[in-house]
Amino acid sequence: MTCTGVYWVGPVYDMGGYGNVSRNYLRALEAAEIPVHIAPTMASSHRLEIGEETVQWLEKLSTGKIGDSPVCIQHGVPAHFHMHVPSMSTKKTIGITLFETDRVPQDWPSQCNRMDELWVPSKFNYDTFSRSGVDASKLRVVPYPINVTRFYPGRPYNQIVFSPPLRKFSFLYVFGFDFRKGVDLLIDAFCREFGRDEDASLVLKAYVHSGYTPEKVMSVIRSYAPEERLFSQIIVIVEPFEEQELIDLYLNCDAYISVDRAGWGMPAMEMMSLGKPAIGLNWGGYTEFMNKENSVLIEPEKELVPVDAKLQSERPEYYRSHMWADIRQESVGKAMRELYENRSRRERIGRKAAFDMHFRYSPAAIGNKIKELLGMSR
Structure with a gap:
């Protein structure tokens, strides 16, 4: 199946880890010139923390023109994968998630297996999810991107005055x-x-x-x-x-x-x-x-x-x-x-x-x- 765009569901305004990851994946879609429609989850109470520049970028990036064969990507915990119903028809549903122990919560495999595909960021999670009962044929390893236009060696920054000062x-x-x-x-x-x-x-x-x-x-x-x-x-x-x-x-x-x-x-x-x-x-x-x-x-x-x-x-x-x-x-x-x-x-x-x-x-x-x-x- 050839995809024409992405309907993205995720906590894009959140200041925590999931929000940061969502925004970085969106930067990857932007870099690949994949049109994307953004459907934010969770409250947007952290809009001020992520900065007005980032908010404006998200609003500009989101478009309704994602073609006639878009896929829906749901980013978050599996229990939330089915809470948002896309406002347009999509050809495929992909979940993105992770977990940090040697296995996944008991109800996750059934929720994950309802997806057409499940993307996890590491080989570690490929192994823990598949061992826990998630269909290995649905699993793909897609590492988290990093915003290299903001994080690069030698970039200018402001000195922080700590009281008392930091040690050497x-x-x-x-x-x-x-x-x-x-x-x-x-x-x-x-x-x-x-x-x-x-x-x-x-x-x-x-x-x-x-x-x-x-x-x-x-x-x-x-x-x-x-x-x-x-x-x-x-x-x-x-x-x-x-x-x-x-x-x-x-x-x-x-x-x-x-x-x-x-x-x-x-x-x-x-x-x-x-x-x-x-x-x-x-x-x-x-x-x-x-x-x-x-x-x-x-x-x-x-x-x-x-x-x-x-x-x-x-x-x-x-x-x-x-x-x-x-x-x-x-x-x-x-x-x-x-x-x-x-x-x-x-x-x-x-x-x-x-x-x-x-x-x-x-x-x-x-x-x-x-x-x-x-x-x-x-």
Whole structure:
């Protein structure tokens, strides 16, 4: 079947990970000159955070002229795939999703198998979805693109005045606040590895999702961090940031670190695209775009462990009986120390990271892959 355009359903105005991914896929469609009609999901309350320029771009990109053989692409969790009915006839329905444990939630395979195709961003998720009962013949690996016109080495940025100032070397972690993000593990690893008098800072930028408040997030992080380290060596930011402010934050810090067992890790990808060194897990979606040549990998233990008990209790429909990587604070500290001590390694992997992100994961590169999957000539 030859596709003439895409009817895109996704959280394009959301500031979180799903929204960022939706917008980057749309940039890939734009780069491939595939006409697209955008049907936003979720409330557009984050329009101000994504910036007026991005809002105007989305509005300009969306068109009703997507031909007589468009496909519908539904981006989000599988339970939402069937909530939006396209306002026009489409020839095929494709779902895009991911999950971060060793399997998918119990009701996902049946929901995914109702799709004509299912796109996941990594070989890791191809394996976990197919093992869980999703029809392997429907699965395609389509990595997440990165907006290389915004994230590139040497781009101008604004200096951020921190009070107190950052120390000589600073690690950054950007995450949507959730107990699965491992911020407790990271704080513990940092405090054990670096003394109070060492020239190292840890900057935590938390996005506050619905169900939490900035005060609650600060309270939880305070419970993890020694009082004498908080705001002197461990900097916490919970205020909303626009994209330019986030880029400024990336470029004011020296290295990125993530201990999130998430399905991908877009902030790590953004930092790498800027030519900055990054640390990620040698497990999950990170393995799709991070390797020993372009990053520092935290090695998990050989055996998987049960997902955090709090998550299993609070969200049993997602996490009950699931397993994920066992990450020890010693391994996290070792990776941080390696970057801190080894300037030549930082510079080498930063250059390779930028090259890989721009060459392999640009909107043009991923757009060509999508075009092939949709049966459209280049």
